[in-house]
Structures are given as C-alpha cells and as structure tokens.
Amino acid sequence: MQKSIFTPDNSNLIPFQGETKLVQDFFSKKPADYYFQKLQKSLDWKQEPIRMFGKMVMQPRLTALYGDAGRPYGYSGISMNPSVWTTELLEIKEKLQVFSGIVFTHVLCNYYRDGQDSMGWHRDNEAVLGKNPSIASITFGSTRLFQIRHYETKNHKIDIPLTHGSLLMMSGESQHHWEHQLPKTKKVLEPRINLTFRKLL
Template sequence: MQHSLFHSDTKNLLPFQGETFLYPNFFTREKSDFYFQQLAETLAWKQEPIRMFGKLVMQPRLTALYGDPDRPYGYSGISMVPLDWTDDLVEMRKAIEEFTGVRFTHVLCNLYRDGQDSMGWHRDNEAVLGKNPSIASMTFGATRMFQLRHYETKGNKIDIPLTHGSLLMMTGESQHQWEHQIPKTKKNLGPRINLTFRKLL
C-alpha cells in the first residue's frame, strides 16, 4: 500500500520535471540520537578515491556501502562491493519502505566529519538504477544545506536544510533533470551521517 508520499497534501519541492519531498521528523529525536551513535561506531567507514577530470582524488568524506550480496555499485570511476546489511540498517530500510512503498536493495552511507567535508554537483542516474530511480536520503547529526539546481540551465537553485532525523525522497525525473550537492561551509559543525537508500536493477 502506498502511503502519503505521493499524495497531494505532500509538497513537491521541485517546480517542474521531477518530485522531491521532505519529511523533517521522520524519526524521533531519541531514535535519531540512537541511530547516529550506532552508525558512527559500527559501520565500516573508509575514504575512497574517485576520478575527477581524469585524476584520482580522495573523496572529501567517508563512505560505506551495504546491500544485497553480489551486486556491486559503481560511480565516478570506483566500484564498491556491498557489505551485509546490519540490523540497524535493516530496521531503517523497513520503516522507509513501509512509508514510501518503494523497495530498496542498497544503501550508500556518507560520513561528513565537519563542515569541510562535502559532495559536489552530481546526479544519481547510473544505468543500474533504472529510468526514474527513487532515492531515499536519511540524515543524522549536524544540519547541512542540500542544494538542487536544474541540470541543463543551472538555474532554479533550491536550498534545503537537512536536519537530524529527516527523510528526503527524490523520485520521478529528478535524478535526470536536476543535480544536487552538499557544499562546504566555514561554520563550525559536528559530524553528519547520510544514508541514501536506492534500488539496483
């Protein structure tokens, strides 16, 4: 059964060509505090090199991939083999799937250690994700600004503060028509953990 995600009472944050929805308090503060501590301590965080403009550079954040076995996921010139789902990730995936009606096979985890860790403009449009992928993005920890802009025009820029326990759902044409980033900031921020649930075909 589909829940409220695609109902008319939920505001689409994109003006055209795609759908993006924000649920600021998807998990309670208490539950979010618990998940943040668990994820920080138990996930297999590491810093991976990616290819940018023909050069290998270290990503300005730590990452970990979990998911269904024997289904690697690649982006920006790297291929990651998923680790087995942890109990906490399974619990979160179940809650998000029940709410959205979308099935997920993998979760790419990102740890932004401070305001200098970032993610540049990109689209999650790899062929293995299918034509119009749905990406569920969970945030725990420090609030970071999530920015969207139209891919072709570089206009219609949208700033969305992603807070502790919030769920951002991107679906429809959003990954083809819009790109997004987490910019650096000079603010003295603590760490942020971001989980991006996705379905590999």
C-alpha cells in the same frame, strides 16, 4: 509527529521535471540519536578515491556501502562491493520501505566529519538504477544545507536544510533534469551521517 509535505498541493520542492519531497522528523530525536551513535561506531567507514575531471582524488568524506549480497555498485569511476546489512540499517530500511512502498537493495552511507567534508554537484543516474530512480536520503547528526539546481540551465537553485532525523525523497525524472550537492561550510563543526537508499535493477 512527522511534518510531511507529501500531501499538500505544493508538496514538490522542485517546480517541474521530477519530484523532490521532504519529511521532517521521519525519525524523532530519541531514535535519531540512537541510530547516529550506533552507525557512527559500527559502520565500515573508508575514504575512497573517485574520478573527477579525469583525475583520481580522495573523496572529501567517508563512505560505506551495504546491500544485497553479490551486487556491486559503482559511481564516478569506482566499484564497491556491499557489506552485509547491519541490524540497524535493516531496521531503518524496513521503516522506509513501509513508508515509501519501495523495496531498496542498497544503501550508500556518507559520513561528513564536519563542514569541510562535502559532496559536489552530481546526479544519481547510473544505468543500474533504472530510468527514473527513487533515492531516499536520511540524515542523522548535524544540519547541513542541501542544494538542488536544474542540470541544463543551472537555474532554479533550491536550498534545503536537512535536519537530524529527516527524510528527503528524489524520484520521477529528478535525476535526469536536476543535480544536487552538499557544499562546504565553516559554520558546521559537528559530524553528519547521510544514508542514501537506492534500488538496483
């Protein structure tokens, strides 16, 4: 059974200026195991360069972009053309759209090979996502610590363990006022797949 914090009064994980909510076990263990194995083998994983502090460096993770045809997506100085939706990604997207009421056009897939792969502090605030984008993040595989902090003050840091089969939704003004990261850790030796669904305008 899904453990949702969407309905209680304290459902929002951030105290102000946006919404970030978590659903544990959005996928139960059996389908989560299935999707992890299928996506790990079938997606077109690549290590791409990005621009950081004015320099092009290799991302410390593997990525793949899938989505509606003819609609590229760019971030951090790179532009990616989406591959055609796979059967498994469409199944996941349909379940997510029924749950959220949002029609997503793209999914940026991240493959963290172990705890040494990471994602630095950033906001998903590209203009093509609109004024107040909703980002839906689904985890398959090992549990990793996801961190959020207030963008302007760097205070109010929140630690959220993202577990196998969980869904994290960031919406409202979150991408204006809050940034997030997935830090390195020596404690995690197994891989994690993260699907970040988004809607391009």
